[in-house]
Amino acid sequence: MVSWLLPFALLPKTFTSALFENFAQIAFPVFLIFLLVQLNFKPALVQDILPERRTLQIWGALIVLQFILFGWHALAYGDSDQTYGLIHGWFTFMQLIVVIWFAYTIQKIFIRDADSVFKFLASLIISLVVYLVVVIVPQFAVSFRLPFTGWTNFLAGLFERHWDSRAWYDAGSYVATQHRINGFEPEAPFLVMLLGLVFGPILVSIVQEPMKRMKNGRRLQKLVWVLIVVLSLVFLMARSTSGYLMVALLGLFTVLFAPRSTRKWLFITGAASLAVVISASSSCPQFMIFLRNGCLLNKERIIDWVEQLVCCRHLFTTRSSGLVSETRGILLSNSYQGGVKAILSTLIFIVRPLIRY
Numbered sequence: 475m476v477s478w479l480l481p482f483a484l485l486p487k488t489f490t491s492a493l494f495e496n497f498a499q500i501a502f503p504v505f506l507i508f509l510l511v512q513l514n515f516k517p518a519l520v521q522d523i524l525p526e527r528r529t530l531q532i533w534g535a536l537i538v539l540q541f542i543l544f545g546w547h548a549l550a551y552g553d554s555d556q557t558y559g560l561i562h563g564w565f566t567f568m569q570l571i572v573v574i575w576f577a578y579t580i581q582k583i584f585i586r587d588a589d590s591v592f593k594f595l596a597s598l599i600i601s602l603v604v605y606l607v608v609v610i611v612p613q614f615a616v617s618f619r620l621p622f623t624g625w626t627n628f629l630a631g632l633f634e635r636h637w638d639s640r641a642w643y644d645a646g647s648y649v650a651t652q653h654r655i656n657g658f659e660p661e662a663p664f665l666v667m668l669l670g671l672v673f674g675p676i677l678v679s680i681v682q683e684p685m686k687r688m689k690n691g692r693r694l695q696k697l698v699w700v701l702i703v704v705l706s707l708v709f710l711m712a713r714s715t716s717g718y719l720m721v722a723l724l725g726l727f728t729v730l731f732a733p734r735s736t737r738k739w740l741f742i743t744g745a746a747s748l749a750v751v752i753s754a755s756s757s758c759p760q761f762m763i764f765l766r767n768g769c770l771l772n773k774e775r776i777i778d779w780v781e782q783l784v785c786c787r788h789l790f791t792t793r794s795s796g797l798v799s800e801t802r803g804i805l806l807s808n809s810y811q812g813g814v815k816a817i818l819s820t821l822i823f824i825v826r827p828l829i830r831y
Contacts, residue, residue: 476584477597486635523579613649662712670720682731
């Protein structure tokens with residue numbers, strides 16, 4: 475059963491609105507059936523999943539504290555469409571505790587020895603490869619307006635999770651409407667969190683492990699390197715702030731935990747890639763059009779980030795206002811043909827007043 479945990483976990487579609495969202499996803503009843511079957515065959519395992527007294531005390535303290543906070547919020551701000559009500563918010567927090575305990579229970583029951591660990595890791599790699607080939611690659615094509623909409627809409631009708639009262643799915647699926655990769659998640663950042671937090675740490679761990687003595691160890695590491703590169707592209711094509719941050723984190727931890735011989739190769743590759751991007755951005759207008767309009771260098775979004783940063787730092791003095799105006803002029807000026815130059819100039823103007831203050 476351990477090999478089937480991740481494949482079902484990748485299916486987030488809800489089957490009812492009568493339950494809280496986490497309990498209404500396909501994975502929950504499937505995992506619950508797996509769990510009950512296993513406990514039926516091995517009743518002694520029940521003792522392994524019962525929470526300890528100290529754990530229950532921590533849960534109780536968190537529940538009481540959260541109830542007090544929700545009550546204070548209700549008294550201070552009243553009803554709001556942007557926040558949960560007192561009872562609904564409290565039950566939502568309770569559901570989070572139950573979900574965490576349920577996830578712990580699943581891994582405690584099914585991953586108990588080295589054999590189950592290797593089966594789970596093999597399932598993780600296979601599930602990721604299948605998910606990328608069957609789901610993500612067609613969505614990647616649709617994001618570039620290639621004719622794979624029928625396939626992506628078919629899969630979305632079966633497995634995609636949707637938010638209520640949103641127009642993001644009017645063309646049949648999120649990617650067909652928004653032209654952003656989302657997998658089966660309700661929107662792109664959720665896909666980034668899924669792939670980055672579930673698969674990223676395992677892939678980085680495999681890269682830094684010595685695999686010479688393992689059968690097919692070298693081939694596995696080569697496959698993992700390919701998967702890391704593909705995930706980085708997926709994060710970029712998600713066109714979300716979380717995607718850009720996840721690329722940075724994935725690259726940082728890959729370099730930090732890679733073997734010493736590999737770090738040099740990674741540094742050379744990164745420097746060469748940066749040189750290619752700078753060269754292409756300076757000499758190829760079509761490349762810059764793709765970056766600006768496609769996903770990476772949305773100038774208006776960068777301007778918003780600059781203004782939000784300055785606002786959060788309380789720098790809206792005469793000098794900081796000049797900063798925003800100067801930055802906006804740089805980003806919107808046609809005199810800068812290279813987008814990389816614009817970004818570097820923006821960073822200089824951001825850092826300069828912060829250092830002075």
